[in-house]
Amino acid sequence: MLCMRILVSDVMSGRKQYVDLYLNSAAAGHTEKVQMCLKVIRDVNLCNEKGWTALMFAARNGHVDIVKLLLDHRCDVNIMNNIGQTAADIATFWNHNHIVSLLKDSDHAVDGKAFLNFPSSQKAVYTSDDILDRASDKRKDKQWLEEQMMNKKTQFIIFVGLKPMAIPLQGGNSQTNNGVILKLVTINSDRILDILRGKPLVIFLGLEKGVISQETDNRAWFAIGLDSLSNEKQEHIEPGSIVVDMFPTFINLPKKEARIFSQARSLIAWHDRYQFCPTCGARTTVEDAGYKRTCLNADCRSNKGTHNTCYPRIDPSVIVAVVSPDGRQLLLARANTFPQLMYSCLSGYMEPGECYEDTVRREVYEECSLTVSYIQYYGNKHWCGPSILLIGCLAYVTDTDLKIDPEELSDARWFNRKDVLKMISHNHPLGLFCPPEQTLSYQLIRSWLTAISKL
Incomplete structure (x- = not known):
């Protein structure tokens, strides 16, 4: 199980001294100081920038009493540091066999086929947390949608031929920016009024969750799909922007933007493939703010009942x-x-x-x-x-x-x-x-x- 990565640098300055003291005391074998620190920081699994926990330091230096104390506080024995070592691995390397036995006999040690029973918070992956409220009840409300599109807080992302507009980070590379080397172009309606007047494909993605600030509270997000865009117009919308392929764009974005990109790109790709009815071949039209396509042939059987050809597929x-x-x-x-x-x-x-x-x-x-x-x-x-x-x-x-x-x-x-x-x-x-x-x-x-x- 991966460390929760609560780094010393991320802890409030008022607690930093206790975090330093906690890890150093575990390494030095000072049991009383470790106990004192646990009363203040309360998180037994804190680690430093290299992923080393107090349990790892105690295991490295053979401090059996501290290992027992941390186990009593239900510390996680399955955490790995930045190079993939657990506390048991470290104890094994330094021949602290008694500590190895303690760790492997722990009630919380991974056991055979149950080894993937992680808390749900630790199973979250790159796009698993939806940061937008889909607000599906608003998809048929055309007046509300038009008001949101003109709202100065609203954010639009733009796709040109299924490819998103993005901004390369200055000097960005996956090593120095934790994999983030691109940011989506996000703009309000002011710079794209002429595009909106042309009635492009516009998809309502949802309302931003949480109250980060007054600027982002319930902020609406839309995606626009265009067949083409001139270089001059692209530069006007966002100077320095580029149009990039889906891969590796998907893994080079900040997590929040990756989640929004994933939703938007899938919907735009669906619209690109379903402009004609799979049932009768007639043209289809967009409904429900981009979440439905309806056949324009009134006699088509896809207009009678619910059919999976009318809705985005997965x-x-x-x-x-x-x-x-x-x-x-x-x-x-x-x-x-x-x-x-x-x-x-x-x-x-x-x-x-x-x-x-x-x-x-x-x-x-x-x-x-x-x-x-x-x-x-x-x-x-x-x-x-x-x-x-x-x-x-x-x-x-x-x-x-x-x-x-x-x-x-x-x-x-x-x-x-x-x-x-x-x-x-x-x-x-x-x-x-x-x-x-x-x-x-x-x-x-x-x-x-x-x-x-x-x-």
Whole structure:
């Protein structure tokens, strides 16, 4: 389980002295000082900028009494530091065997197949928290929608041919900006009045949740879809802006913007593909603020009753961390379309009549000829390519003798913990690497790394 990353620099200045004292006292073996600090900071799992907790410091230096004290306070023994070590790993390296036993016997140690039972707050992934209230009750209220579009607080994001307008961060790169190197162009109606007069595709995304300030309280968000936009007009809307591809835009945005982008891009892609009725071929028109298309042929049977061709579609797909019978190896594979040297979890679309467990078993067998014995649900996320619901699972298999389907995969291998740690940190000697941390695949891989440290 990943550390909650409450860093010393993030703690209010009035408490900082206690946080420093807490970690230093744990490292030095001062039990009374640790007890005093816990009365003030109350968070036993605080860590420093390198991800080291008090439990890790105590385990490093062999302070058994402090380890027992922290365990009594229900500290998390499964947390990993920035290089993937748990407290048990550290104690093992320094031959503090008694501490290793204490940690592995803890009631909160990860145990075999239950290792993905994380609190929901720690399972949140890149786009899993919706920061907009969809306000679906407002989608038919045309007067309200028009008022919101003219409201100076309202924010618009613009897509040109399914690609968003964005601003590169000055000197931005994924290393110095925590992966954030782009920001969406967000503007109010003043700079796009002529565009709005042309009646483009406009989709109401929702109202911003929470009261951050008077400026953002219930602020409306809209997306605009354009077929084309001149360079001059683009520069007028936002100087220095560019039009960028969906990938890697999706993983290079701040988390809040990634969530909004995911929703908007999926809807705009749906409208792009459903301008004509799938039932009769007649033209369709936009309704419900962008959440419905209605066939203009009054006699079309799609206008009688509810039909899935009239509403935005979403395609469920499983993504699976396949684990060896003893739990000590993880299967990672390369699809034929992957970037060179990238390995990830297996994945595949659900078929009609399947539940997600059926899909997991079928996909693992089809792609690698492995039989699944046990499945555990982990979490899910939306992926806007164009609109996929990824369902993350862990699956144990009955053996490790795999045979890949060359039409699906170019390679698949079993990896141990040491190799996977090098892959996610981009330090593998062969240059192998895993998907970035914004992906559900990364979260599944990281969860297995946490678990394997306790087996």
